[in-house]
Amino acid sequence: xxxxxxxxxxxxxxxxxxxxxxxxxxxxxxxxxxxxxxxxxxxxxxxxxxxxxxxxxxxxxxxxxxxxxxxxxxxxxxxxxxxxxxxxxxxxxxxxxxxxxxxxxxxxxxxxxxxxxxxxxxxxxxxxxxxxxxxxxxx
Amino acid sequence: xxxxxxxxxxxxxxxxxxxxxxxxxxxxxxxxxxxxxxxxxxxxxxxxxxxxxxxxxxxxxxxxxxxxxxxxxxxxxxxxxxxxxxxxxxxxxxxxxxxxxxxxxxxxxxxxxxxxxxxxxxxxxxxxxxxxxxxxxxxxxxxxxxxxxxxxxxxxxxxxxxxxxxxxxxxxxxxxxxxxxxxxxxxxxxxxxxxxxxxxxxxxxxxxxxxxxxxxxxxxxxxxxxxxxxxxxxxxxxxxxxxxxxxxxxxxxxxxxxxxxxxxxxxxxxxxxxxxxxxxxxxxxxxxxxxxxxxxxxxxxxxxxxxxxxxxxxxxxxxxxxxxxxxxxxxxxxxxxxxxxxxxxxxxxxxxxxxxxxxxxxxxxxxxxxxxxxxxxxxxxxxxxxxxxxxxxxxxxxxxxxxxxxxxxxxxxxxxxxxxxxxxxxxxxxxxxxxxxxxxxxxxxxxxxxxxxxxxxxxxxxxxxxxxxxxxxxxxxxxxxxxxxxxxxxxxxxxxxxxxxxxxxxxxxxxxxxxxxxxxxxxxxxxxxxxxx
Ligand SMILES: Cc1cc2nc3c(=O)[nH]c(=O)nc-3n(C[C@H](O)[C@H](O)[C@H](O)COP(=O)(O)OP(=O)(O)OC[C@H]3O[C@@H](n4cnc5c(N)ncnc54)[C@H](O)[C@@H]3O)c2cc1C
Numbered sequence: 001x002x003x004x005x006x007x008x009x010x011x012x013x014x015x016x017x018x019x020x021x022x023x024x025x026x027x028x029x030x031x032x033x034x035x036x037x038x039x040x041x042x043x044x045x046x047x048x049x050x051x052x053x054x055x056x057x058x059x060x061x062x063x064x065x066x067x068x069x070x071x072x073x074x075x076x077x078x079x080x081x082x083x084x085x086x087x088x089x090x091x092x093x094x095x096x097x098x099x100x101x102x103x104x105x106x107x108x109x110x111x112x113x114x115x116x117x118x119x120x121x122x123x124x125x126x127x128x129x130x131x132x133x134x135x136x137x138x139x
Numbered sequence: 140x141x142x143x144x145x146x147x148x149x150x151x152x153x154x155x156x157x158x159x160x161x162x163x164x165x166x167x168x169x170x171x172x173x174x175x176x177x178x179x180x181x182x183x184x185x186x187x188x189x190x191x192x193x194x195x196x197x198x199x200x201x202x203x204x205x206x207x208x209x210x211x212x213x214x215x216x217x218x219x220x221x222x223x224x225x226x227x228x229x230x231x232x233x234x235x236x237x238x239x240x241x242x243x244x245x246x247x248x249x250x251x252x253x254x255x256x257x258x259x260x261x262x263x264x265x266x267x268x269x270x271x272x273x274x275x276x277x278x279x280x281x282x283x284x285x286x287x288x289x290x291x292x293x294x295x296x297x298x299x300x301x302x303x304x305x306x307x308x309x310x311x312x313x314x315x316x317x318x319x320x321x322x323x324x325x326x327x328x329x330x331x332x333x334x335x336x337x338x339x340x341x342x343x344x345x346x347x348x349x350x351x352x353x354x355x356x357x358x359x360x361x362x363x364x365x366x367x368x369x370x371x372x373x374x375x376x377x378x379x380x381x382x383x384x385x386x387x388x389x390x391x392x393x394x395x396x397x398x399x400x401x402x403x404x405x406x407x408x409x410x411x412x413x414x415x416x417x418x419x420x421x422x423x424x425x426x427x428x429x430x431x432x433x434x435x436x437x438x439x440x441x442x443x444x445x446x447x448x449x450x451x452x453x454x455x456x457x458x459x460x461x462x463x464x465x466x467x468x469x470x471x472x473x474x475x476x477x478x479x480x481x482x483x484x485x486x487x488x489x490x491x492x493x494x495x496x497x498x499x500x501x502x503x504x505x506x507x508x509x510x511x512x513x514x515x516x517x518x519x520x521x522x523x524x525x526x527x528x529x530x531x532x533x534x535x536x537x538x539x540x541x542x543x544x545x546x547x548x549x550x551x552x553x554x555x556x557x558x559x560x561x562x563x564x565x566x567x568x569x570x571x572x573x574x575x576x577x578x579x580x581x582x583x584x585x586x587x588x589x590x591x592x593x594x595x596x597x598x599x600x601x602x603x604x605x606x607x608x609x610x611x612x613x614x615x616x617x618x619x620x621x622x623x624x625x626x627x628x629x630x631x632x633x634x635x636x637x638x639x640x641x642x643x644x645x646x647x648x649x650x651x652x653x654x655x656x657x658x659x660x661x662x663x664x665x666x667x668x669x670x671x672x
Contacts, residue, residue: 105582108579109579109580109581109582110580111579112575112576112577112578112579112580113291113576113580115576117572117575117576117579119588119591121587122407122587122588122589122591123585123586123587123588124571124572124575124576124579124585124586124587124588125579125585126579
């Protein structure tokens with residue numbers, strides 16, 4: 001097994017182990033998030049702020065981008081994620097962070113329910129959460 | 140009565156009505172059930188009442204397939220057989236285990252669960268299982284430890300009961316009952332080396348017996364039952380070449396084939412969302428004074444829809460290393476030992492050694508105490524998903540005779556060529572994927588798989604459950620199986636097989652309860668048959 005695979009495994013296990021389902025940031029993050037709303041013109045920013053452990057997420061995101069290179073575009077990813085939440089960027093910006101967080105959480109669960117999952121280094125992740133991490137990797 | 144076979148004169152011919160070869164779970168259950176009849180019963184047991192290294196080494200053999208336990212360690216060769224160290228896990232087979240399954244080759248027994256059902260209750264008594272209740276709902280209601288429930292019901296819970304360790308060794312428990320029965324004679328140190336049929340080849344006339352001391356004799360009987368375990372049953376048939384060149388019952392080259400185990404391995408690691416996750420239901424624990432253990436299983440509807448073999452998943456928590464190390468701390472274990480001794484009014488052995496351990500390692504005691512007494516609520520780091528399969532019956536997975544190795548009696552040793560199939564792998568992969576989806580959907584955590592369909596090897600920790608099945612499988616068709624639905628060898632009028640070698644499929648349960656139930660059924664069959672003849 002090469003080093004990058006081992007590193008990635010370690011990162012993922014740290015991330016998921018510490019956060020579990022809470023890989024989506026807890027609502028307490030909302031203050032920090034709110035102050036960054038102004039950055040909405042940068043694609044995906046409010047979404048990426050929902051992830052707590054950005055370093056680890058970046059590693060998984062990279063793995064996703066390697067597996068699905070055609071999604072390697074921040075705008076596209078952002079739109080795809082928001083689309084899956086039935087939102088556009090304006091609506092997303094208008095939502096309270098807790099509400100966006102809740103929607104994402106539900107979407108992740110639905111992904112698992114409907115087998116919309118991806119396998120990265122053996123990890124089975126919801127496609128939405130994997131895309132979110134890909135977005136971080138691109139940012 | 141007990142006779143040491145070493146004292147039987149050379150070339151003597153002993154006569155009996157029913158001859159049972161082997162005194163393990165199956166042989167003892169049969170002998171006990173038949174001891175109430177007027178028939179003379181002879182048990183021919185290779186070992187004595189205790190373990191003996193020379194006798195045990197008759198079990199040596201070679202693994203030539205998937206790496207497996209050393210064959211002389213995977214079973215025991217003395218009175219009581221392998222139950223002298225089995226784990227006591229008991230659960231009956233389900234209806235589903237007996238039916239022909241779409242997409243899974245060689246499935247479908249010639250009997251149904253209802254044919255065995257009348258015997259399960261007595262078998263549970265025999266296995267010292269105190270509660271005949273196997274329904275999950277019952278146990279979940281009684282149990283304080285919660286079980287997982289998944290909304291879309293793709294994964295169910297399954298309960299097994301565990302025979303108390305104090306009443307697990309059938310050799311000790313039933314020694315008195317078997318040896319005191321007037322019509323039962325137990326020959327110890329009696330190794331059956333071959334089964335010989337009459338000239339027409341359709342009726343067994345006698346078996347040949349040898350001791351490690353060198354004397355040989357024969358036993359004639361009206362009925363013979365081979366109950367020497369799932370690897371030795373086919374070996375003895377394959378060694379019986381006096382009138383059948385390829386071995387007795389082997390006219391269709393089936394003896395020894397279809398060897399099945401319950402393969403188990405870590406298929407993945409589950410990282411719970413909360414390290415406070417409650418897993419008590421899935422570890423061995425007592426409910427109403429009965430020891431039980433829960434497993435997760437793929438629901439039948441999933442098995443049918445996706446054409447998978449039965450998959451059971453054991454959840455084994457791994458705690459933070461700090462607590463694992465603490466549990467091993469010598470200081471803590473010494474303290475517990477000293478307190479136990481003192482509470483029994485006994486001075487601890489090696490008092491000063493234990494005391495010095497406690498004194499010099501005193502700073503680790505609080506973590507030890509916490510880890511030991513709050514074991515069920517220790518922070519869980521991750522959970523190993525240990526998967527067990529009801530493996531696909533596979534004719535290439537087999538017990539063979541060695542071409543080069545011989546035992547002390549001059550007979551070819553066994554070779555075990557254990558194999559698994561792509562369908563087994565697919566079933567394990569799908570089970571892990573489905574578990575990952577269920578954990579994710581229910582907000583419980585994430586799973587990392589350790590197995591994939593493109594793997595060529597099985598996971599490094601792949602092992603069996605010491606369950607040796609299928610090598611004289613049951614089928615109505617002599618071209619598909621060695622014994623018929625009454626466990627009688629096809630084409631031979633008076634030779635029966637008992638034990639898990641008759642299993643057509645490995646089944647979802649552990650084998651021994653079903654071995655005993657089938658042995659009791661066979662005893663009934665023999666009683667009826669002999670009464671009418
Ligand atoms: C470590 C371990 C744990 C286990 N745990 C469980 C469990 O939890 N649940 C479960 O269901 N099963 C378990 N098993 C399997 C269980 O022990 C067997 O299913 C059961 O003992 C099989 O019964 P048997 O009578 O067919 O064979 P055995 O119990 O193996 O008895 C065979 C007998 O035949 C005798 N014999 C062999 N060859 C000859 C010969 N040539 N001549 C005369 N006598 C002969 C042997 O000496 C022995 O006494 C476990 C096994 C092991 C090793």
